[in-house]
Amino acid sequence: MDREKIIVIDFGGQYNQLVARRVRECSVYCEIYSYRTDLKQIKAMKPKGIILTGGPNSCYEEGAPSCGEELFDLGVPVLGLCYGAQLMMHVLGGHVCKAPVREYGRVEVMVDTSTKLFHDVTPLTVCWMSHNDYIKKMASGFRMIAHTADCPVAAAQNTSRNLYAIQFHPEVLHTVEGAKILHNFVYDICGCVGDWRMDSFVETSVQAIRRKVGQGKVLCALSGGVDSSVAAVLLSRAVGSQLTCVFVDHGLLRKNEGDEVEEVFGPNGPYDLHFIRVNAQERFYRKLAGVAEPEEKRKIIGEEFIRVFEEEAKKIGKVDFLVQGTIYPDVVESGLGGESAVIKSHHNVGGLPDYVDFKEIIEPLRDLFKDEVRRVGLELGIPEKLVFRQPFPGPGLGIRIIGDVTEEKVKMVQEADAIYREEMAAAGLDRLPDQYFAALTNMRSVGVMGDERTYDYAIALRAVNTVDFMTAEASQIPWEVLQRVTNRIVNEVSHVNRVLYDITSKPPGTVEFE
Ligand code: XMP
Numbered sequence: 252m253d254r255e256k257i258i259v260i261d262f263g264g265q266y267n268q269l270v271a272r273r274v275r276e277c278s279v280y281c282e283i284y285s286y287r288t289d290l291k292q293i294k295a296m297k298p299k300g301i302i303l304t305g306g307p308n309s310c311y312e313e314g315a316p317s318c319g320e321e322l323f324d325l326g327v328p329v330l331g332l333c334y335g336a337q338l339m340m341h342v343l344g345g346h347v348c349k350a351p352v353r354e355y356g357r358v359e360v361m362v363d364t365s366t367k368l369f370h371d372v373t374p375l376t377v378c379w380m381s382h383n384d385y386i387k388k389m390a391s392g393f394r395m396i397a398h399t400a401d402c403p404v405a406a407a408q409n410t411s412r413n414l415y416a417i418q419f420h421p422e423v424l425h426t427v428e429g430a431k432i433l434h435n436f437v438y439d440i441c442g443c444v445g446d447w448r449m450d451s452f453v454e455t456s457v458q459a460i461r462r463k464v465g466q467g468k469v470l471c472a473l474s475g476g477v478d479s480s481v482a483a484v485l486l487s488r489a490v491g492s493q494l495t496c497v498f499v500d501h502g503l504l505r506k507n508e509g510d511e512v513e514e515v516f517g518p519n520g521p522y523d524l525h526f527i528r529v530n531a532q533e534r535f536y537r538k539l540a541g542v543a544e545p546e547e548k549r550k551i552i553g554e555e556f557i558r559v560f561e562e563e564a565k566k567i568g569k570v571d572f573l574v575q576g577t578i579y580p581d582v583v584e585s586g587l588g589g590e591s592a593v594i595k596s597h598h599n600v601g602g603l604p605d606y607v608d609f610k611e612i613i614e615p616l617r618d619l620f621k622d623e624v625r626r627v628g629l630e631l632g633i634p635e636k637l638v639f640r641q642p643f644p645g646p647g648l649g650i651r652i653i654g655d656v657t658e659e660k661v662k663m664v665q666e667a668d669a670i671y672r673e674e675m676a677a678a679g680l681d682r683l684p685d686q687y688f689a690a691l692t693n694m695r696s697v698g699v700m701g702d703e704r705t706y707d708y709a710i711a712l713r714a715v716n717t718v719d720f721m722t723a724e725a726s727q728i729p730w731e732v733l734q735r736v737t738n739r740i741v742n743e744v745s746h747v748n749r750v751l752y753d754i755t756s757k758p759p760g761t762v763e764f765e
Pocket of ligand 1: 549642643644645646686720721757760761762763764
């Protein structure tokens with residue numbers, strides 16, 4: 252039987268991946284497609300329901316993202332959110348225009364709790380609004396089912412056609428009962444039963460991988476990050492020692508990280524696979540000597556990585572399959588799924604590396620969001636420490652050292668970073684920021700140590716909260732913790748005499764410190 256599916260049609264809003272995540276949190280599988288996707292294709296996927304997302308445009312302006320009226324005649328329930336709600340009304344003959352009062356932020360919404368959509372929701376509920384336009388007149392056949400002081404149609408329904416429109420954003424956590432509203436839509440309106448579960452994902456993936464791989468040989472580049480680790484364990488569960496994992500230690504990892512990866516995946520670890528660790532530190536340091544420009548460092552590290560990996564792959568001989576830890580946001584952000592404006596250059600989706608001789612690529616996590624990958628990791632028994640590891644860039648500490656990279660500087664930043672992580676864990680804060688780390692500024696300045704004058708480096712500490720890493724805010728780390736980290740770094744790490752905390756948001760800053 253086919254897995255039931257909800258389709259999110261993306262009109263370019265910033266919360267669109269969140270919509271799909273929230274639906275999956277209801278145990279219902281969900282995929283994102285651009286509004287440009289052919290309606291025939293959408294229909295062929297036999298969705299149980301369709302959700303139209305928010306977006307930055309005004310639906311009545313020329314050239315604004317739109318959809319055909321036929322979308323509402325598929326016989327599939329449709330829920331429009333914000334822009335999606337306005338577009339539904341606009342296309343079906345209602346009137347949308349600039350609102351006399353722009354609503355932004357938390358707003359109290361009065362909802363009709365006798366409707367299926369707002370079943371069990373409190374009559375006066377706090378929701379997140381962000382709109383300049385509003386629905387002035389509903390399309391015919393619709394009834395208003397929620398309003399606010401400034402917004403006469405905060406939600407509307409046409410039950411005979413199974414169409415629903417919501418002006419606010421149920422997908423963001425500030426909408427206190429948003430999860431309940433989406434749950435009502437997918438279960439009570441679309442009739443989903445909730446067949447999306449991580450244990451069954453593991454079971455079905457293992458079976459599918461076995462069928463695909465047969466007796467073939469599989470190669471995986473293991474970085475020690477969450478995605479490649481989970482992919483490797485899934486493959487090892489499916490085909491055991493037909494899998495070879497190559498782990499390149501480029502000398503730009505965090506303190507002890509190489510050994511930690513080896514402990515889990517190496518011959519003394521619990522998994523059945525061939526593990527090859529390549530200690531290529533010297534090679535990378537040599538190539539990086541004297542290079543200060545961050546993009547050039549990235550390029551050198553990337554190319555050298557490929558070369559090392561290629562040499563190892565040649566030793567193994569012909570392999571049949573190459574494993575990649577691509578996950579769903581990579582697919583969407585590469586423009587293959589939704590309408591995301593920002594395309595990250597370091598995501599290698601669909602591009603097949605030509606330096607290894609193989610038949611086919613396997614991407615077992617291609618349909619999963621990060622939190623689902625983590626759940627699969629736990630399901631597979633991977634240690635929590637690894638499963639909840641924070642994101643770490645491929646070029647590693649190479650882009651956390653401003654200016655040229657040397658072995659001594661790598662040691663400094665490794666030590667400082669380890670202290671920072673230790674103290675954050677001791678304070679119970681290690682899972683709070685989405686990413687945090689120490690970096691080495693290229694600044695040296697005068698200090699005093701005992702009776703001596705010093706002229707040493709400054710370490711920068713960074714910690715950010717973010718939903719999608721496209722924008723981020725600096726985390727408010729308690730002063731005492733920052734003080735403890737600072738004291739320990741200046742006392743324990745030689746050649747560091749100052750510690751700075753970076754409170755810049757992104758934009759205008761970036762997450763990394765390079
Ligand atoms: P920025 O610094 O671009 O970081 O705000 C956003 C997220 O992307 C990660 N990042 C990278 N990851 N290779 C990677 O694999 C890279 O070159 C790279 N640059 C940034 C960064 O760690 C953060 O999570």
